[in-house]
Each structure stands twice: as C-alpha cells, then as structure tokens.
Amino acid sequence: MAYSSISSSSYPVRIICSFGFGLVGLLLVLLLAPTLHHQPRTFVSAEFYSSVDSLRQLDGIETLLLHSFRKYSKGLQDEISTLRRFMERIKFQHKKAQEDVEDYLGNPINAFTLIERMVSEWSDVGDLLKFEDSYKELTDSLTQLEENFTLPDEKELKGAVLGLARLQDTYGITTDAMANGKGYGLPLSWRECYELATVFRDESRTDLALEWLEQAYDKLQASKETKDVKTYFGVQIKETLALINQVMGNVEKAAQHLDDILVDEPLHPTKLTKKILSRYSLETFEPYQQSETDRLHAQLCRGETTKKQNLSCYLESSSHPFLTLAPLQIEPLNLDPFIRLYHNVLNDRQIAELFNYAEGKMFRSRVLKTPGEGEVSEIRVCQQTWLSRFENPVAGMMYRLLHLITGFNITNVESMQLANYGIGGLYAPHHDFVRNYGLSSNLVGDRITTSMFYLTDVTEGGYTIFPEVGVFAKPTKGSMVMWPNLHKSLAPDVRTLHGGCPVLKGSKYIANIWSRSGFQDVAMPCGLVDDTFQRIDDLPE
Ligand SMILES: O=C(O)CCC(=O)C(=O)O
Ligand SMILES: [Fe+2]
DSSP states (O other): OOGGGSOGGGSHHHHHHHHOOOOOHHHHHHHHHHHHHTOSOOOOOSOOTTOHHHHHHHHHHHHHHHHHHHHHHHHHHHHHHHHHHHHHHHHHHHHHHHHOHHHHHHSHHHHHHHHHIIIIITTTHHHHHTHHHHHHHHHHHHHHHHHHSOOOOHHHHHHHHHHHHHHHHHHTOOHHHHHTTSSSSSOOOHHHHHHHHHHHHHTTOHHHHHHHHHHHHHHHHHSOOOHHHHHHHHHHHHHHHHHHHHHTTOHHHHHHHHHHHHHHOTTOTHHHHHHHHHHOOOOOOOOOOOOHHHHHHHHHHTTOOSSOOOOOOEEEOTTOGGGGTSOEEEEEEETTTTEEEEESOSOHHHHHHHHHHHTTOOEEOOEEEETTEEEOOTTBOOEEEEEOTTTOHHHHHHHHHHHHHHOOOGGGBOOEEEEEEOTTOOEEEEOSOOGGGOOSSSOOSOEEEEEEEEOSOOSEEOOEEETTTTEEEOOOTTOEEEEESBOTTSOBOGGGOEEEOOEEESOEEEEEEEEESTTOGGGOTTOOOOOOOSOGGGSOO
C-alpha cells in the first residue's frame, strides 16, 4: 500500500481545517440568529474549553457546520443521481449498439446521438454535474464562518484533553468507562481516542497514552473504515505503542507491537525500527504517579471526608432584626477555622439576574504570578467577570446580606467575581490571602473572609475542598460558603487552603466576595488577638 496516499491531515477530523472555515454572510445571519437566540446565555469568548457557556456558543457553530455539510451532501446526492441517470441512459444505448453495431450506427439518429454525446454531453459532464459549484458554495460558507468567529485551535484541544485527564485522576474514571460511554457521555470514536492519546503522549502522561492508544486500536479494527485506513492508522498506533513501551522499559511488549505490524505488513520499515530498538537501550522514563497530596485532594473531591466531625445545623436570627423574619440556616463544616454554609440565601430569580449581567462579559481567569500581575494557568481553568454592588440590585442585596451576617464595613469589600467552570474546570488548592502580592485596588488590608455563593447545582463534582482541615462543601444552588482567610491577629491562616474540584457533569457557577481587613474594627470587638502559632517564615510564598 502507498503510505503517502493517506496523510493524517487529509482525514476526517482534519478535513474541516483544510477547507478553511467560512459562511456566506446572509446564510450566517439567517442561521445563526435563531441558533443563538435559543441559547439562554451566550458568552463571547476567545476560549471555549474553560467555560460551559462558551462551549454552548461552539455548539451553535457546529449546528451551522452541520447545516452547510448537509446542504453539500444533498447537492452531491442530487448530482450523483443525475450522473447515474446519465450513465444508465448511455449504458442502454450501448447495449442496443452491442446487439448489432453496424445496424445501430447505420441509423442516423443513433449516429447523431453518439456524436452529440461525444461533443456535448461528455465534455460538459463537469458543468452538468456542478460538483464544483456545491464545493465552492461549501468552501465559501466555511470561509465566512472562519472570518466571523474565533474557532478553537490545537491549544484548546489540549486544554480539553487535560481536563479529561484531571477527571480520570480525580474521580478514578477508567479509560474503558470514558471511551465506551459507561456512565460518562457517549462512546468515543477511534479517532477521538487517538487524539486524546496523542496529547497524553506529548504531555508525558504515558500511562494514559498507552490506555487510550489501546482503545483507539480496538475501535479502529471494529470500525467501518476502509481496509487502507485501518492498516495505515493501525500501523501508526502500533508504532506509538511500541515506542512508549520501549521508553517505559517494557521491551518485550514493544517488540510484540512491532511484530503485530509485520503480520499485516511484512515489508513495513518497522523491521528496521525493531533492529534499532534492540541495539540501543533508550533511557527509561519515570511513569506518572499521583502524589500523596493529589491523592488526598482527589479523596475529598469524591466526598470522602478525612475528618470526623459532629457538627449540627442551626438557625441564626440574633445578629440583625431583619433575621427574625428569615433566620439564616447555617451548616458548620469546621469550627477552627470557622468554615460554614448558609443555605437558601439567593433565589432563582436573583441568580437569573446575575447570569443576565454576566452575558457577554466572561474572560479566562488568571492567577497572580508577581505582585499585581496575573497569568493564564492550568491550576485555574475557568472564566470570570467582575460586578460592582452599584451596578446591579442583586449584587447590592448580596453585599447587604454580608454586612448583616458579618457586621463588616462593606465599603472596604472587593467587587463581586462571577466565575464559570467548563470541562474538567477547576481551581487547584490555594489561599485567598494575597499578602505582599498586593491587590490592584485602593481597598485597605488583606482578604479577611471569602464569601462564595453557589449559583448552580453541579450534577457531579465541583466540590470546594479544604485539604488542611479535611472537609468539603458540595455546591448547592442559592447557598453560600464562608470562611476567614486570616487569623484574628490578621496574619494569614494557612489552614484555609482550599480549591474547586474538577466539574464532572453539569456547569458550576460561583460568585465570590472578598472582604478586606481594613476598617473592620466594629466587627472585631476584641480587637486584634494573637492566635497565630505559626512563624511568619513558615508561610507559603
Ligand atoms: O470553585 C471553588 O469551589 C473555589 C473557588 C475559589 O477558591 C476562588 O475562586 O478563589
Ligand atoms: Fe479561593
């Protein structure tokens, strides 16, 4: 077989790229308007995988692609029918001619039709079938689409794949379950498994790369692909399997994969690869191993508490007269530091209003790298926007609620941060205090408390975990989790380490409000108390 005849870039997944995307302006407006209109929330974003809402936008784009290709394929089918009819007609004439060629051609009508076909019909067959027209219409559409939208690229694909790896690692989802739709979405195609494996190989996750390659190979063999495609990609998969096994020190397995190739393709250059591999011992690669810390985080993310607590829920109405009518429903999670959940503090209408506000304003979250300077990082994969309490009545109400609960002076409180997590989106364990990193606002002091409102129920995953104290909070729409980040002396409290676990199913929305420590004397009747037993140089950087 000619190996050069199928390049991976000419095969289905890549086909779309080679066309160049686009959509005729009018078609775009006509099609996109209804598609997007039905979306409850559409966030304009140059990145898709970090938020569920921007993925919805991508889904709209895929609907357009489907429409264009359906039209193209309908056009092709019509043209193929025309071609078939044309061939049938000629076949019939030929059959007649075969019976007695002399007699057939002796008939001037038959002679004319033959000449006519030669001069006109056959030479016009391209025009007649208009293959080019449908193809041109399709490529025009795709070019328009590309001009009007930012589409995902390889970097995005990598982000989404690494998100899946986080889900596998955190929730112990086997490659078999994920690849074959056992509980997690639809079964994946051989090509998708192969794409996943390629990213894992490039990211040194050889353990996952091997498992996904095995899946890709089995699915490819069981697929309806042509024999050529099966052989070509089968060889590629086997070669990759061999190389990875070799670097992992599994020399015999590597040789076995190469032998498998030679069964189907005895002349394949793999013979040479085998010789080379047997002669050189490659430097072996340390396989990936989950660290003890990651194991503890994953355990909490799965809802396995590491600390036995005997805490009960209670109602609180004494801190403000308003609460007599609507007492706070408090669920303590940990006493020192005091981490607690306030249930039912926001209703659906208020939450819908926050979503309305956020529409079109979300951007990829960053983490602080140097004082005042943020960077995009895989430790925080989500999108966010800011909302001031003066901009929106619901935000104003949330700040008043905060004042009511904590007694804090809300003039020294940051703007609210709305955040949304997408596929495997997470915020790895971190502290909210910022110390010498400083914050780019004119508020005073460090982040004394975090008040985090859950704006959605997350179907699976997305817990907020506190690994130092061994507890977690499950996101529940309308509730708020609150904790102090500082000791009573205002020194950072390292025990408040916390993180947002990867979302396994559903969408996770939160709203954060950080109160700052300056001007909070009224809320701290005992003043500053030295309850810190840690040395300042023990604090994390
Ligand atoms: O998403 C979560 O549960 C935690 C988010 C968080 O810690 C933050 O935004 O600072
Ligand atoms: Fe945080």
